[in-house]
Amino acid sequence: MRLGLDEIEAGGVVREYTVPVTTFPDLSAVADAAQFDFTTFLEFRLRFKRAGALVELDGYLTFGIKDICGRCLIPFETKIESSFTLTFTPGKESSFDQQIEELELEDEELGQVFYDDEHLELLVPLQEQVIISLPISPLCKEECLGLCAECGRNLNETICTCEKKVFNNKFAALGKLKLDS
Numbered sequence: 001m002r003l004g005l006d007e008i009e010a011g012g013v014v015r016e017y018t019v020p021v022t023t024f025p026d027l028s029a030v031a032d033a034a035q036f037d038f039t040t041f042l043e044f045r046l047r048f049k050r051a052g053a054l055v056e057l058d059g060y061l062t063f064g065i066k067d068i069c070g071r072c073l074i075p076f077e078t079k080i081e082s083s084f085t086l087t088f089t090p091g092k093e094s095s096f097d098q099q100i101e102e103l104e105l106e107d108e109e110l111g112q113v114f115y116d117d118e119h120l121e122l123l124v125p126l127q128e129q130v131i132i133s134l135p136i137s138p139l140c141k142e143e144c145l146g147l148c149a150e151c152g153r154n155l156n157e158t159i160c161t162c163e164k165k166v167f168n169n170k171f172a173a174l175g176k177l178k179l180d181s
C-alpha cells in the first residue's frame, strides 16, 4: 500500500482500499493479545492533497470486529468507524541518530509521517490508525447493565432480588448523607 507522489493531481486524489487483516504486519497479533477477531476486510477511503512539499491525508476507515463486552462478558459483533488526518512530511536520508530524533519528533507531533522518496508508504500509518480506532473498553451496548456483583446473573436478561437490595442500600446511603450534612 503505497502511493506515488506523481499520482496526486492538483485537486487531490482519492484512493480506496479493501484489504484483509493479514495485509498489515501486526494486526493479527494485536487481535490475539486483546482477544477479539476481525470479522470483515478493512476498508479505507483516503483523500490525498499536496500542500507544497507536504501531503495532507483525510482518511476514513471501517471494519467489523467480534469482541467480548467488558460488562456482561457476552461476545458481540460491532462495526468500527473512524476518521483521521495525517500529514506526510519529506524526510532526508539520515543517520541512525537522526532517525531516532525523527522518531521522537514523530511521537511529539502526532499525525505527522515522514516520506523518504517519491512514494508515500501507507501500511504502517494506516495500521496505526486501525489500532487507535479500537475500543478501549468494548461494550455490547452503551446501556449494558452488566452482571450482578452478588449472583452473577446477566442483568440485561433478568432482574434479580440482590440487585434491588444493592439499589436500595445506595438510596439509603444517599439519604443518610443528606441528613448528616
Ligand SMILES: [Zn+2]
Pocket (backbone or CB within 6 Å): 069, 070, 071, 072, 073, 074, 139, 140, 141, 144, 145, 146
Ligand atoms: Zn454487555
Ligand SMILES: [Zn+2]
Pocket (backbone or CB within 6 Å): 148, 149, 150, 151, 152, 153, 160, 161, 162, 163
Ligand atoms: Zn443478583
